[in-house]
Amino acid sequence: MIEAFLREAARICGGAHVVAGAAIEPRYLEPARYAPGRAAALLRPASTAELAQLLPLAGRHGLRLVPQGAHTGLVRAATPEDAARDVLLATERLREVFELDPLDRTLRVSAGYRLAEINERLAPHGLMLPIDLSADPSVGGMLAHNTGGTRMLRYGDVRANTLALTVVLAEGQVLRLGRGLQKGNAALPLQQLFIGSSGSLGVIAEATFKLARCPRQQAVALVAPSSVAAVMPLYQRLMDELGSLVSACEGISRPAFEAALACGGGERARWFGGELPEYALLIELSSELPAEQLDLQALLQRWLEAEFGERVADAVLGADAACWALRHHISEGLRARGKVVGFDVALPRRHFMAFRAAGRAWLAEEFAPAELADFGHLGDGGMHFNLVWPKGAPPLDEARLRAGVYALVRRFEGSFSAEHGIGPQLQASYRQLSEAALLDWSGRLQRLFDPAARLGLTDWGPAAQ
């Protein structure tokens, strides 16, 4: 049966781009943090027109399509599971369109392009797609999870930078939603539904993004607030006084700091004389003004002096690359220490530190060997509440851990998925933690677009009766 499907698919996108299950290269099946998946076949279409034929074809054969961009996601939404029924739909060859409009500062681009390549091509024009991540996702993947990243505080999430989408629906209709305009309210905003839908509802073929001017200067400081209690008031004053210049404000707990240092993140002695604070902040200012008009480094220095007074040594200024290298070595550093269990949560800023304290206390009581090494996007309330389960410790009851952490998140009015989206990894938590009315209407909406459940691995509805 699958053979008939493969033959027909090959007629649509060429034999070289239709691969039977056993012959799929491992990179398509091996996600970043989890066990490998399985698929009946791999398709690599090159155009919207091919997508429009492949989607109904898969439906007629009773197969489920799993769209996959760069396979950098962290919720297993792009890793097929079922060797008999799942067909992997790789979007990497969707590269039909790359249309830059420098006056409008917009980019119309096919779903298969990746973030780094886009920004390389935009740099000569002084423009950028202002999403900043350690990973290098595709356009489609970023849209599917509404990615945030370290500069969301200034530039917003992917949704805030998306002006239009082209999607292909399960039955093959092509919907062109929105235009490449900065504004326009001449239709229901259907495009918004597909942003953050984790590859369900439809396959994103193309997007039009709003671009930002690359900054002409930046200033970075790593600061050590006098205590955890001092962090949020410091952040509030920063935003009140320099807010529109702040392009990132990242939080780093001491264990995360230690882990990064132990793993290539730089020399300990250069940071605060080697006395690491319980919680550090990485602050970045950016501007398109040249330093002659506004000297960011001097401005940040004056602000730090006013804030820290005699303790100004508790701030390290002017080490942009070193600060960011430290930040970007955290994940690797944690992996070197044991099994990492990651929680990508968001909190109201007013509860951020209280949640952290409660989580720490709860872990100490219930999961004693665990080491909390949180870090993340403090400025927008995002927290990677990550912990290390040391090598050699007894087996971890991950389900109980997860339930406990999410109960705390709920108590502090947070979100159990800040920017990684929902996929099989969070499917059960999603059902447990969401209100019945939301599940009900989300399920109805999904069935409207995909009545036979042919797209993606996420089920937005309530559990089947």
Place this chain on the structure above:
Amino acid sequence: MIEAFLREAARICGGAHVVAGAAIEPRYLEPARYAPGRAAALLRPASTAELAQLLPLAGRHGLRLVPQGAHTGLVRAATPEDAARDVLLATERLREVFELDPLDRTLRVSAGYRLAEINERLAPHGLMLPIDLSADPSVGGMLAHNTGGTRMLRYGDVRANTLALTVVLAEGQVLRLGRGLQKGNAALPLQQLFIGSSGSLGVIAEATFKLARCPRQQAVALVAPSSVAAVMPLYQRLMDELGSLVSACEGISRPAFEAALACGGGERARWFGGELPEYALLIELSSELPAEQLDLQALLQRWLEAEFGERVADAVLGADAACWALRHHISEGLRARGKVVGFDVALPRRHFMAFRAAGRAWLAEEFAPAELADFGHLGDGGMHFNLVWPKGAPPLDEARLRAGVYALVRRFEGSFSAEHGIGPQLQASYRQLSEAALLDWSGRLQRLFDPAARLGLTDWGPAAQ
């Protein structure tokens, strides 16, 4: 039959807030630009709980509910039409919630609050909801049309400032969508559907907005580019060099300028020695930095000197109130000259001036007595392509005019509704100008949420067969 409905409604929201058709005060039925409407009754609920009972009640009685906020919209979406069947649902008493969180910079607020009151209450905290309009709409109305306004360039539209919504559906379910978090991707983004839905799909009861810091200084200039062709290049350099400080960039054509001057917009002689340019730009910079750190007035002055050289008299700097008064007198000035026919369109910036030239030429040929007096939000591509049909001219064929303008908008890849939304006023144009697939899926979506067509006056689907 309506009597039974009124009795039951009075039990829900109190007799004083249920009014039979003939007794409705004129302000509820008289929209800004159009003929008065008619309604079978007026309801003024005070809470989400009352809404949840009223919506299904109206459905059981076969009535259609027309939500109305401050009744400032320009597409007749809030003016009921049918004296037998339409029930006006005024949201002005929905004032249950006004919860400011200064650390998170969020405001949870009921739909009945109006923009001016919100910003008055936020000002002492140095915060604002950064939507800037001549009108004073309600929270619900702004959301229903995804309002833009003069500072959208800097702060985005209403959607960009909305974190969460509470909506009541036709059958009475209350959906709480999103949280007051800066980020969160733990559900399908259903709330996005209701923003810009013109009062259909559901009734918005409450919203949580992201707030902005009020600026500590502003600098405003009115400038006269040497020609229409010079306008967009000037804008591009402005954004390239000072972009993140620009909070408004408005365009004013000479006829619009003349009209404003004739109607209280200020003295002619103070502007460019009385020699009005064919097209003027109003530029505003804002910052939360104090002038000691960055002097916006000096910065703008230097930029104008570099741009205009010896012709620097073609820029009027430091007359903030006068510049904005001029801008805000345009609409009134046009009304004094004759019948105003307004088109709220948006263009890609690259086609903005070409569209304007083509529109002007077409009007001169086909509608000779018409005077084009366009103005608007040049920075975000928004153009109020407004024309005056002089008093005493022969009757205007408005349908032919509208069709011709929209054909041009389409030729230049624009939107026929930039920020006023769709309502009965644009219903026919919406059907004519939208792609069949978009109409089809929008109609399906509307029927999902409102199967019996009980909510609002906009039909998002294709014409009935």
